[in-house]
Amino acid sequence: MDLPISQILFYLFALAALVSAFGVVAFRNPVSSAMCMAACFGFVAAIFFGLGAEFLGIVQIMVYAGAVLVLFLFVVMMLDVKKEEKLVVSLPAALVGTCIAAVFAGMITNVSLSLPGATDCCPMAAACETPANVQSNTTPNPSKFGGPLAAPKSGERSDTHILGEMIFTKYNIPFAILSFALLSACVGTVAISRKLRQD
Amino acid sequence: MSPLAHYLIFSGILFSIGIAGVLIRRNIIVVFMCLELMLTAANVSLVAFSRAHGSNGLPDYNAQVLVLFIIAIAAAEVAIGLALIVAMFRARKTVDSTSLNSLKG
Numbered sequence: 001m002d003l004p005i006s007q008i009l010f011y012l013f014a015l016a017a018l019v020s021a022f023g024v025v026a027f028r029n030p031v032s033s034a035m036c037m038a039a040c041f042g043f044v045a046a047i048f049f050g051l052g053a054e055f056l057g058i059v060q061i062m063v064y065a066g067a068v069l070v071l072f073l074f075v076v077m078m079l080d081v082k083k084e085e086k087l088v089v090s091l092p093a094a095l096v097g098t099c100i101a102a103v104f105a106g107m108i109t110n111v112s113l114s115l116p117g118a119t120d121c122c123p124m125a126a127a128c129e130t131p132a133n134v135q136s137n138t139t140p141n142p143s144k145f146g147g148p149l150a151a152p153k154s155g156e157r158s159d160t161h162i163l164g165e166m167i168f169t170k171y172n173i174p175f176a177i178l179s180f181a182l183l184s185a186c187v188g189t190v191a192i193s194r195k196l197r198q199d
Numbered sequence: 200m201s202p203l204a205h206y207l208i209f210s211g212i213l214f215s216i217g218i219a220g221v222l223i224r225r226n227i228i229v230v231f232m233c234l235e236l237m238l239t240a241a242n243v244s245l246v247a248f249s250r251a252h253g254s255n256g257l258p259d260y261n262a263q264v265l266v267l268f269i270i271a272i273a274a275a276e277v278a279i280g281l282a283l284i285v286a287m288f289r290a291r292k293t294v295d296s297t298s299l300n301s302l303k304g
Contacts, residue, residue: 010201014209021213021236025220030228037232044213044239051206051250052258056266060242063270068277075230075281079288096220101215108211112204118244166260167267178271185275193283 010050017043030076038069055160206247214238227287227296231280238273242266 020043037135041064048057167175213236220233249262284294291298 006200021216024232033229048246051246053246053263060269063274071277071281094223097219101219102254105212105215109208112207112294163263166264171264182275185278189278189282193285
């Protein structure tokens, strides 16, 4: 059984993302946790690239591995968390947390495997070599969650082009409301973190 | 290419690691990082569904716009949450979440 390179890359990046996500939970030092988080987001961005969502991959790297990581590191350095490293996690709490997470993971795995059409198809367009199915899949079928997609035609508009067109036409008003949400978050952050007057 | 179920399982395991971190860790900054992991897991499943549920050779871009909105809201959430953590540290001189017990009867 020979795997195509895109599939190998997906499993590689998924494994690396899961290992670094585990590192976020396992490391004692919050700076190591933040670095693991950045690595995990980088690998997830690679998976986005593999799924053909280049714009979202770049946004993921810029926003998460850039801005959010810097914010986290800044707060970790601003607060004195050196003495927190000695914190002991109680064994019952760790056990209960692990059990709940494991049950949840098993549940999601079961649901994903029993989705109609989830296991016998490929979500990646370019790697699908089933040209006979391409014509039959021009309309989305609600009872089938996946199916071979047509390969993107070369010379057509790019992913970013279509996404931008969609944001500024169909989703223009939600996009504008989102900018107000970001603005109010900015103002709220300043209001929360400034020092209170004593009078 | 990998079937859709593998992407969903990856997303579910990532989400579960986030849940485990929120439940186990006591350092509230790390708890916050695990919340970000859970948001990212949701984004992965959305992008996978967008790829699998497309038509005419194009992915379903509604899902990708939703992912963009989630990333923007997550950025706002990080800013506000870290400001709250800084305010908590000023009031309590610790980032241990078990120290937030003043409402306990």
